[in-house]
Amino acid sequence: MKTLHKTALFIACTLAFSSSVHGAYQASEEATQLTQDTILIDSHIDVPYRVNEQWVDVTKATEDGDFDYPRAKAGGLNAPFMSIYVPASLDDSDESTALAHKLIDYVEAIVGRAPDKFAIAKSVADVKSQFEQGLISLPMGMENGSPIQGDLDNLKTFYERGIRYITLAHSQSNHIADSSYDIRRKWKGLSPFGKTLVTEMNNIGIMVDISHVSDQAFYQAIDISKVPVIASHSSLRKFTPGFERNMDDDMIKALGENGGVIQINFGSTFVSKLSQNWRNQMTAKRKALVDKEGEDSPLVAAFDEEYIAKNPFPFANVDTVLDHIDHVVKLIGIDHVGIGSDYDGVGDSLPEGLKDVSTYPNLVQGLMDRDYSEADIKKILSGNFLRVWQAVEDYAAKH
Template identity: 50%
Template structure:
């Protein structure tokens, strides 16, 4: 224990000194993996960490009800999922953006998308109200800083799928009033705003006219424009319209996943950097490694055939045991190093000021890489970055300073319009 404290103290002193006072800087690349993880854990605990996308609200709504308890209690350690309070504190996660996720299928029923958004927002608020010593709502960087000082996990909110705006532009201001601080313009299908990367149908070849109005209104009221999930043309159109920096709340680098439009190619990464925005790296296996995607498809095909041949359903205990064993043995899970590769790629292409973390925890199932299976494991990623020569200042930018810069610019522009 004392070895850990002394190492952490040396690290903090090395970074706290001014250039004139600094006599020695630790070369973290020369430490052992164990020593580096100790330093990484200390950094995670003492640095604000923002994650651009955690799907807890929808997990609570869909998977939270059991016969044993009325609702999923994430104030204590949970046996499943990727997020709860104890693991969040262990990993140093201070501000996971709660994803107010709206399935694209609801677009067919007017009013249902907005109703679900309201329901998930209310559920998030009740989490903070029920456990005020552990969670707190956050509507600005200043709120997160205050909650961090009090040891609470902040719950800022982003709405995943602008379909909840329906066809009423006044809903942009309405949802800002409800606490939404970014809106992902589309999700799995084109909506009234624009085209989606996952949809083969291109209704507008980019943003619709209504979508242009939505982006302008988001600027006016102070909601960040999120270009994750949109088609390449919608992405470009959104950057043309917005007057402030945008974000990609949970997207990764397409160079590692050729042909996967959901990720960002070099042109889009460079455009977002020129806009002053930030790209928040998704941890999901299919997002970070094409080999995993191909392997997962083979595993999925095998399991479907196995279940059919043995007349089993996925709920059968024998099936679950086989699925777990076969998946563990045959899925080519990427590792934490691959997530660091994506961060490296963005840093090398456009600079450290334009990259952040957007895990998609509780939203990408069991595809998460080895070493980043839940929110307790962020120090593993920080340790890998230290091993690659990243400085504490660079890690702070990745963890929160880059997204705070964008968020404050959006706030300042909105304040100038009032």
């Protein structure tokens, strides 16, 4: 799976401890129906990279992964952004651009296999009309701007193929921006090209995604952007102190002033300090063992399984995710928060009650239990994101 929080670590967790407890969260008929009756946008699902690693037909039920058609229908998911994820290891190479095109091909292949179930969506209007037709829309966002390769012609090409947001960097600083994970602050924010790119993304109609970038890059991006930006799959640093991948309160406030939206990541280590600390402790102890015994030691090979057996992974739950939504609403209001689960991207670290795309009604039930109105729930499910996307489209139409 994907880098850092998207590792075999969590696969081992699930193999050792089956924590899929859908039954612990029973959504009411009202919550389930509200989910079915509403456009539901999840702005970050890693199906393309999943099927690139091992092809599986997600137009039918699958035995693994977090997404397939039957589960999406059951969960009311009708507009998942397919993440065109390119690993940072491919930065500054033609291979990154080639992989991005290959992953887009996979999304088109999904639609080609089941045009009665799925449709490519390139606009807000597409999502709305496809919802009325009973189709699942597949808009696309590019995770890691590396495939642009410093060439604005590539930006235009990817727009034409359906890319509607770009996460400027991923786990390493690239030619566009510094990454929150990279201690080398190569650009002190955005590169000169990155600053140009933000403007051109505004002009062409591609949303600027500030998930993964450094704090400096975030502030520079919102300063340059003439339209609201998104955080396609981030959570709050308040609950995970020191984890720069998440956003702190000052950033959330700045995002609100910008008119943007933060789409909450479901991964346990993104939403729970306890889960984050567990991961950090395991990583530190594994590194100490490698330093002492060497990477090829049998002790190292057995470490993960033995550690997890003695120290079960502390999964987050629905309430943990809801706490993040509550905090955004408290800080900047109901108009700036949504869902960016990172399904098929965070391995098996998903919270209890939110293990796959069939479980959105559990989140809706939680919102109802916390006295969110139907109108506000609809904003969280899609209204806020659609507002930003429409603003980006309207600006581009004039420029």
